[in-house]
Amino acid sequence: MVGAGLSGAVIGRELADHGYQVTVVDSRDHIGGNCHTERDAETGVLVHVYGPHIFHTDDEEVWTYVNDYETFLPFKNRVKTTSKGRVYSLPVNLHTINQFFGKAMRPDEAYAFITEEQADTSIEDPQTFEEQALRFVGKELYEAFFKGYTIKQWGCHPSELPASILKRLPVRFNYDDNYFFHKFQGMPENGYTAMIERILDHPAITVKLGVTFERGMAAEFDHVFYSGPLDGYFDYSLGRLGYRTLDFERFTYSGDYQGCAVMNYADEAVPFTRITEHKHFAPWERHEKSVCYREYSRFAEAGDIPYYPIRQVREKELLGKYVELADRTGGVTFVGRLGTYRYLDMDVTIRESLDAARGFLACISNGRAVPAFFQRPL
Structure with missing residues (x-):
């Protein structure tokens, strides 16, 4: 082996x-x-x-x-994201939509609002990541939550990436903020x-x-x-x-740094993609201090650890x-x-x-x- x-x-x-x-x-x-x-x-x-x-x-x-x-x-896994100085829940759900647009819509109202008023229905057959996002959530949500993060993660514009990368559009019309939907979820x-x-x-x-x-x-x-x-x-x-690799900037903090395990940073101007706070991956433990990673994505060179093909x-x-x-x-x-x-x-x-x-x-x-x-x- x-x-x-x-x-x-x-x-x-x-x-x-x-x-x-x-x-x-x-x-x-x-x-x-x-x-x-x-x-x-x-x-x-x-x-x-x-x-x-x-x-x-x-x-x-x-x-x-x-x-x-x-x-x-x-x-x-309850991920948060910071966009233009405000914190939202991921994946995009009913709370995210209502908070972002300053509304108090019910699920059916939010669905109609996104699909009829926000989505770009002129895109009938999305070929790129950008087209896929615009087709299903529209320009405002795309630019707030998907565009900048994707540019940082993949090192290219979403218009250069295939639509298949956004296989299941992460949008929910309820208040479920569990990032995954699988039957079995846990940590060792x-x-x-x-x-x-x-x-x-x-x-x-x-x-x-x-x-x-x-x-x-x-x-x-x-x-x-x-x-x-x-x-x-x-x-x-x-x-x-070709691979993308990750660089981690480790730092410690006395107390609770961000209150969650994963905080994405959606703005392109922020050089890292996310901060992970590791004690929150084991919520059954209690620690006064904290270990965090700022995560940067780039193209893998010879000698780097390959992460994403x-x-x-x-x-x-x-x-x-x-x-x-x-x-x-x-x-x-x-x-x-x-x-x-x-x-x-x-x-x-x-x-x-x-x-x-x-x-x-x-x-x-x-x-x-x-x-x-x-x-x-x-």
């Missing part, structure tokens, strides 16, 4: 449970990948080191799986690293940290599951796939070439967010990892070749 994050841990545990000897290597000095959590020595706050990870899913098997290894306590009581440590706790699993995988090492194993960057496996021989036309063309190369390689299966160059929530990562392990076992049992991908990147 190349990578000690969710993909490597879950697949490794499944195969260890079926009698395989598993070695997990990771170039970092800790397990957990970007889900890594650690207790801050100064404040006692449990910090999401690489930015917040909030667990939400409708997949009952996955929910049962994570709870087998860690106690998940209730957590609802002792953090994700504690959970992944238990997943990896098996006599047939060996974990080696601070070890950078090189392709020549594959000869030592029957099969490799690779959760690092797909292009990195091939030494970027065809060029680099860009997946625009140029990247998809290059991705296709790497997929062809991977299909011809043999002996390795690419998994996870980086291995398949797709944005994946944690529950989907676990689901695909369980499916990949089961797919591998089925291939071995039936004498079939193990594919390079159980989930195709394109």
Whole structure:
């Protein structure tokens, strides 16, 4: 298993449970990948080191799986946003609409107001992010909550982004301010690293940290599951796939800095996209001091941690070439967010990892070749 994050841990545990000897290597000095959590020595706050990870899913098997290894306590993600000096609830809901427009509309009145008076109905087939937003919420809400934030997050104008990025327009005509709508939502009581440590706790699993995988090492194993960057496996021989990365400006505060876990900053003039206050991700704990991150998004350069695959036309063309190369390689299966160059929530990562392990076992049992991908990147 190349990578000690969710993909490597879950697949490794499944195969260890079926009698395989598993070695997990990771170039970092800790397990957990970007889900890594650690207790801050100064404040006692449990910090999401690489930015917040909030667990939400409708997949009952996955929910049962994570709870087998860690106690998940209730957590609802109630995001706020600051726009032009005023604070609003996200996603855009009835409270946001009434507050923004200075009204007291009922749900049906607000729906009619947005769809008939605000939305740009002349846009019949939205092709860009901007057109999608204008079509469904209109110019005022788009410019207040979507435009500036999107420019900062993606480094380009919303008119250059596909409409698919705004898949489900986050607008509700009730007072529900729970950011997610999944059946199961929560946070691990002792953090994700504690959970992944238990997943990896098996006599047939060996974990080696601070070890950078090189392709020549594959000869030592029957099969490799690779959760690092797909292009990195091939030494970027065809060029680099595009990613956005994040820079975090950490600061502490004596008291409660913002009263919520996540505060977005929608104005383009504010250079960061949001501030996260980590003690609010564990509301069952009490801490006098606080740890906060200001979050900045930019294009990933060599040596940066890749976070969000860009997946625009140029990247998809290059991705296709790497997929062809991977299909011809043999002996390795690419998994996870980086291995398949797709944005994946944690529950989907676990689901695909369980499916990949089961797919591998089925291939071995039936004498079939193990594919390079159980989930195709394109």
